Amino acid sequence: MSVTSIEFFLFAGLVCAALLALGRAEKLKKLLLIGASLYFYATYDLRFVLILAFLTVLSYAVGIRVHRAESRKQKKRWLGVGILVGLLPLCFYKYLPVMALGLAPEGSPVGLGGWLDGLVLPIGISFYTFQALSYPLDLYRGTLERPARFLDLACFVSFFPKLLVGPIVRAGQFLPQLDRPIRVANGAQAASGLYLILQGLAKKLIFADILANHIVDLAFADPASHGTLFLVIAVFAYSFQIYFDLAGYTDIVRGVSRCMGLELPSNFNRPYLAATVSSFWQRWHITMSSFFRDYLYFSIGGSKRGNVYFNLLVTFVCIGIWHGAGWNFVIYGLIHGALVGWERFRRGIRKARGLTEAFVGAELVGRIALTFAIVSFARILFRTPDLAGAAAYVRAFANVGNMEVPVSDLGLLVLLLSFAVHFTPPVWAQAMRRRFVSSPAYVQAAVVGAGLFLFLALPDATASFIYAQF
Amino acid sequence: MELGAYVETRTREPQLSVSARKYRWRSGWFAIVLTLAGLLLLEVLLQGRAYLQTGESIFKPKDEQAVRSIVVDGLRLYPPNTVIRGTKMEIRTNQYGLRSPPITPSLLPGELRLAVIGASTVAGAYARTNDMTFSQKLAGLLGKRHPGPVNVVNAGISGLTVHQMRLMLEKVVAPLKPRLVFVYTGFNDIAKLCKASAPPSASAVRIPHPALPSWLLIPELIRKNTIALRSSYRASGTGLRRANQVSPAAIDAYRKDVEELARAARHRNIELVFVSSLSSYRRNMPLAEQQDLSAFALYYNKCLDLNGLYAVTDRLNLIQQTVAKANGFTFLDIRAQVPGGSAVFVDSSHFTPEGERLVAEALDRYLASRLN
Numbered sequence: 001m002s003v004t005s006i007e008f009f010l011f012a013g014l015v016c017a018a019l020l021a022l023g024r025a026e027k028l029k030k031l032l033l034i035g036a037s038l039y040f041y042a043t044y045d046l047r048f049v050l051i052l053a054f055l056t057v058l059s060y061a062v063g064i065r066v067h068r069a070e071s072r073k074q075k076k077r078w079l080g081v082g083i084l085v086g087l088l089p090l091c092f093y094k095y096l097p098v099m100a101l102g103l104a105p106e107g108s109p110v111g112l113g114g115w116l117d118g119l120v121l122p123i124g125i126s127f128y129t130f131q132a133l134s135y136p137l138d139l140y141r142g143t144l145e146r147p148a149r150f151l152d153l154a155c156f157v158s159f160f161p162k163l164l165v166g167p168i169v170r171a172g173q174f175l176p177q178l179d180r181p182i183r184v185a186n187g188a189q190a191a192s193g194l195y196l197i198l199q200g201l202a203k204k205l206i207f208a209d210i211l212a213n214h215i216v217d218l219a220f221a222d223p224a225s226h227g228t229l230f231l232v233i234a235v236f237a238y239s240f241q242i243y244f245d246l247a248g249y250t251d252i253v254r255g256v257s258r259c260m261g262l263e264l265p266s267n268f269n270r271p272y273l274a275a276t277v278s279s280f281w282q283r284w285h286i287t288m289s290s291f292f293r294d295y296l297y298f299s300i301g302g303s304k305r306g307n308v309y310f311n312l313l314v315t316f317v318c319i320g321i322w323h324g325a326g327w328n329f330v331i332y333g334l335i336h337g338a339l340v341g342w343e344r345f346r347r348g349i350r351k352a353r354g355l356t357e358a359f360v361g362a363e364l365v366g367r368i369a370l371t372f373a374i375v376s377f378a379r380i381l382f383r384t385p386d387l388a389g390a391a392a393y394v395r396a397f398a399n400v401g402n403m404e405v406p407v408s409d410l411g412l413l414v415l416l417l418s419f420a421v422h423f424t425p426p427v428w429a430q431a432m433r434r435r436f437v438s439s440p441a442y443v444q445a446a447v448v449g450a451g452l453f454l455f456l457a458l459p460d461a462t463a464s465f466i467y468a469q470f
Numbered sequence: 471m472e473l474g475a476y477v478e479t480r481t482r483e484p485q486l487s488v489s490a491r492k493y494r495w496r497s498g499w500f501a502i503v504l505t506l507a508g509l510l511l512l513e514v515l516l517q518g519r520a521y522l523q524t525g526e527s528i529f530k531p532k533d534e535q536a537v538r539s540i541v542v543d544g545l546r547l548y549p550p551n552t553v554i555r556g557t558k559m560e561i562r563t564n565q566y567g568l569r570s571p572p573i574t575p576s577l578l579p580g581e582l583r584l585a586v587i588g589a590s591t592v593a594g595a596y597a598r599t600n601d602m603t604f605s606q607k608l609a610g611l612l613g614k615r616h617p618g619p620v621n622v623v624n625a626g627i628s629g630l631t632v633h634q635m636r637l638m639l640e641k642v643v644a645p646l647k648p649r650l651v652f653v654y655t656g657f658n659d660i661a662k663l664c665k666a667s668a669p670p671s672a673s674a675v676r677i678p679h680p681a682l683p684s685w686l687l688i689p690e691l692i693r694k695n696t697i698a699l700r701s702s703y704r705a706s707g708t709g710l711r712r713a714n715q716v717s718p719a720a721i722d723a724y725r726k727d728v729e730e731l732a733r734a735a736r737h738r739n740i741e742l743v744f745v746s747s748l749s750s751y752r753r754n755m756p757l758a759e760q761q762d763l764s765a766f767a768l769y770y771n772k773c774l775d776l777n778g779l780y781a782v783t784d785r786l787n788l789i790q791q792t793v794a795k796a797n798g799f800t801f802l803d804i805r806a807q808v809p810g811g812s813a814v815f816v817d818s819s820h821f822t823p824e825g826e827r828l829v830a831e832a833l834d835r836y837l838a839s840r841l842n
Binding site for chain 1: 497499500501502505508509674675676677678679688689692693696699700701702703704705706708709710711713772
């Protein structure tokens, strides 16, 4: 059941109605949410419900152990064991097949390697593994003062809107919401949820999917047959595609969740308006990058213990590997880690000289453009299946003589709109949301109707979410 | 007070204040209900319109809907002996579930009996009446020359592929003992090639979830009527580019289907004539015109661009030609006799009345030389 399908929204609507019907029976509401979530996940693959159940039980058991342990050392030991065991399914499904295939003789995916290669990656495993593990981590760090009830924890881990592609909500953020009664959204909250859903669908179906179908997929399918101009356009188009794809998903599930009376965190803050790579990572996939910052970077010393540059590199390589088990993702992480390290070093020197980091005017515009370009070109590693594919794409930049740009009028329009939408002042978007929420219902319904028409008319085909493969 | 708060406290405060009532009309929930009601109303209106124009809609019993063909022994057929009448279309089916005049199981004395097997183009997707399909126009032309009764069985059913055309030959057409059978395969097999060439999806153990019914008109009408929005390449002038990856296995499967069809005919001593499939877009047209005319075909064949469509069509025609030759049958190329363009085609592949006439005349010319 895709989150962009009408079936999904009818399903979510039914869950809302059932929550409303259950009145003040909070336990039943949580059971309903768990049941709905497991059903939703089973529409992708029934078998993977077991992994979800395993992680929930493990987190719960480890959480209790961590809470009850008397010394810091004991807590740490239980936490370490919990994290190691909790990461096992992720390693088994995501990393082991790649490692086994890498070690097997070329062209012979047989035996164990072949069997592992045939494994289906459980959708969302990278996301819900981290969310489940955030529970013992938050208990250890003191973000959560006491262990949660099992029902609450199961509701948190399995909550279906965020199950597949996040946002990566931490236990400390979500569980307190379950301590309060779950109240289905009131009229204004529902309008705001509806706006988020519309915004998310527009980002996914109009921007991300059209950019993918009309520009990006064509360029990356066979780069050698295209000219430099088109390949460069496709690099920037992919940057927008991946942003609108994940931001669209996040908006949709935040909207749905809000209608149910539960809040999920935002994931983006105009990432391509960042003037430095460090700033980009504070604006891009915020729930994921802050997870790595808080639970890994700080844990290995951050800027306080050890070599900060080494710590940065380790963190960014792990971010790269979280996306996929390939050298392209390792190098992607290394590039970003090195750039963030370099910026930190430079900032230190400027500070020592009494200079500020605040860019203004033309310099700010130039910095934003440079950061956007760096981030976009580094994503070639992200979009291609492996290093050889990335190298082939880069080699094709030499086709300077070919000036053909096989982009449809719609693709071109959407690309230009992507720039316009992303680089316009954020207050405009806020004003639009306020205007929608305060409009009469018939105006809101008309906007929804117009949106539905565009969502059906414009995309060629709905592409699966990019982050669903991670 | 907002609606949510009102719902929670309504037992204590049954009367809404003026401001609360005002807020109620700003509720997101109310907007959702209004949208759903609007969509429902629109769907009902569209179904009503479809009923008036084509005589078909979801309001009719399922077994009386021609477009929702029924399956008999693995073969799709229209509901037999049915008249489906609308302002724009009238479909009369015979006792075999074909859009064709009633026909006796055995040959009448002096009867010239032929058949045309195919899909929607043969059935007459846009032909207002049965008489306006090219098979019946051909019967009319033959009737002027042939002294006895002439029957051309229209064995076209929307959506048929070559595999199903063999079933049509074996189960319906062959027992009627036609002297000659035209096979006009059309383009459904190309769409099948695209599906067969897609990478296999990972095996999953899914539990089912309710899906929207396929008879809903809103999504399909919006998609079909906005093809031009998605397929315009005026700014770049290059035209749509796709990977054009059709797997050799899918082509081989098509070849086998055609061979089985030919074998089935030979086994029953039926003479087959493969007729080249016709499209509205032609290579000799300006590129922009080719793109406009092929938009409909590209919508249904997601793995191909214009060049890919030409290449695959040529390939499939060549297969038919080779198989026909190997089995002692004819491959009739009528592309030169039926030009492309919007005067002859409603979309990429279905005929206008003019197109139906031109095809009937082309087949008649062939028969004039063949039967004499």
